[in-house]
Amino acid sequence: MNNNYEVAIIGGGIIGMATAYYLSKKDIKLVVIEKGYIGAGSTGRCIGGIRQQFSNHTTIRLMKQSIELFSQMEDEFGFTVEFYRGGYLLLAHDKNTEKVFKKNIKIQQKEKINISLLSPDDIKKLVPHINTDGIISGAFCPDDGQAFPFAVLRGYKKIITENRGDFFLRKEVVKLNKNKNFSIILEDGTKIEAEKVLLSTGPWTRELGEKVGLNLPLYPERHEAMITERMPKFFKQMIVDYRSDGCYFHQLINGQVIGCYTPVPNVPGIREDASFEFLPNIAWRMTRLVPSLKNASVLRHWGGCYTMTPDGNPILDESEIEGLYVASGMSGHGFMFGPAMGKHLAKFIVEGKWDMDFKDFSINRSFKISREHLK
Ligand SMILES: Cc1cc2nc3c(=O)[nH]c(=O)nc-3n(C[C@H](O)[C@H](O)[C@H](O)COP(=O)(O)OP(=O)(O)OC[C@H]3O[C@@H](n4cnc5c(N)ncnc54)[C@H](O)[C@@H]3O)c2cc1C
Numbered sequence: 001m002n003n004n005y006e007v008a009i010i011g012g013g014i015i016g017m018a019t020a021y022y023l024s025k026k027d028i029k030l031v032v033i034e035k036g037y038i039g040a041g042s043t044g045r046c047i048g049g050i051r052q053q054f055s056n057h058t059t060i061r062l063m064k065q066s067i068e069l070f071s072q073m074e075d076e077f078g079f080t081v082e083f084y085r086g087g088y089l090l091l092a093h094d095k096n097t098e099k100v101f102k103k104n105i106k107i108q109q110k111e112k113i114n115i116s117l118l119s120p121d122d123i124k125k126l127v128p129h130i131n132t133d134g135i136i137s138g139a140f141c142p143d144d145g146q147a148f149p150f151a152v153l154r155g156y157k158k159i160i161t162e163n164r165g166d167f168f169l170r171k172e173v174v175k176l177n178k179n180k181n182f183s184i185i186l187e188d189g190t191k192i193e194a195e196k197v198l199l200s201t202g203p204w205t206r207e208l209g210e211k212v213g214l215n216l217p218l219y220p221e222r223h224e225a226m227i228t229e230r231m232p233k234f235f236k237q238m239i240v241d242y243r244s245d246g247c248y249f250h251q252l253i254n255g256q257v258i259g260c261y262t263p264v265p266n267v268p269g270i271r272e273d274a275s276f277e278f279l280p281n282i283a284w285r286m287t288r289l290v291p292s293l294k295n296a297s298v299l300r301h302w303g304g305c306y307t308m309t310p311d312g313n314p315i316l317d318e319s320e321i322e323g324l325y326v327a328s329g330m331s332g333h334g335f336m337f338g339p340a341m342g343k344h345l346a347k348f349i350v351e352g353k354w355d356m357d358f359k360d361f362s363i364n365r366s367f368k369i370s371r372e373h374l375k
Pocket of ligand 1: 015016042045046202203204208223260303305306330331332334336337
């Protein structure tokens with residue numbers, strides 16, 4: 001095999017695979033290098049939620065495009081990715097959260113998102129099984145939804161392979177250098193040369209960046225999730241409870257209920273272990289909101305990473321090393337960002353210019369610390 005490529009993509013999660021997919025459509029000679037299997041990092045551990053309800057114009061625009069791309073996947077791949085628009089229902093249990101919803105709804109309506117603020121009675125009509133005790137209002141967008149991450153990755157892999165993209169799987173990148181081109185050394189000593197390199201290594205991006213002298217403000221933290229056995233379908237929406245002891249969950253189209261919560265305090269580090277406290281906690285949080293879940297049987301529970309930046313926005317840019325691109329810091333949104341981000345990034349890598357304003361995601365921005373929820 002001739003190991004010289006125009007673009008090497010390190011990391012076979014949603015971001016690397018979406019970018020490789022769009023590069024392969026441009027007939028670029030590319031390779032995807034992945035230390036595990038495709039989806040082994042955060043992507044295979046996420047719960048597949050897709051929403052447009054954000055507080056930032058760039059993110060909303062990106063997500064409008066992503067939703068459109070998810071909706072086209074079944075036709076492009078020739079199999080379903082279980083994309084389904086069941087909507088996202090964000091719940092306010094206090095005035096402050098409602099104030100943030102109202103502020104965000106104005107921004108979202110400017111971007112022509114189909115969004116409304118619902119009263120507790122409207123919420124009860126929408127989700128008859130919900131317990132509305134303490135709910136003041138809810139922000140609802142019916143066009144948000146879900147898709148199955150492994151099916152999306154499988155679709156990308158199928159097309160990349162058809163377009164003659166190469167894969168090195170179960171091969172960790174252990175060295176990265178730049179002379180004229182990039183030289184990438186894998187754990188078994190294989191050497192790969194590439195004109196351009198994308199670091200789409202999720203939680204591992206900071207440590208890989210350090211190998212070439214980059215100091216990236218990326219901070220992985222553990223988030224856990226659980227999934228139940230299948231049940232008759234009884235709600236369609238992703239329900240997001242923003243209380244500090246809240247949670248978020250939805251019912252997949254196959255009837256399984258899948259959900260998470262954001263731990264307080266956060267659990268820093270690259271962590272894929274699962275804690276003892278998560279299951280009783282999430283069971284309590286979910287049944288408080290939807291009491292009929294009390295007889296649900298949990299099938300399994302796992303841990304994975306969100307990769308955070310200080311301001312909650314991702315990094316999507318070329319680094320100070322010419323030809324070295326960074327796409328990481330996706331927080332809890334990388335799966336949904338993936339399709340549109342990969343499309344823009346592929347164009348940027350080939351043409352050297354963005355076709356959308358991504359200064360909010362620039363690598364050199366001043367990262368103002370913000371943990372404001374609803375980012
Ligand atoms: C519990 C949980 C729930 C979530 N729910 C959602 C959700 O509902 N919706 C949503 O949009 N997002 C969600 N997310 C977030 C989402 O999973 C991530 O933002 C997204 O998967 C990040 O994708 P990525 O491609 O950047 O990284 P990853 O998927 O982590 O991919 C990076 C890849 O790089 C590989 N790699 C790392 N280092 C090397 C190396 N040296 N050599 C070779 N390969 C390497 C890794 O093995 C990995 O496969 C959730 C995350 C978690 C943990």
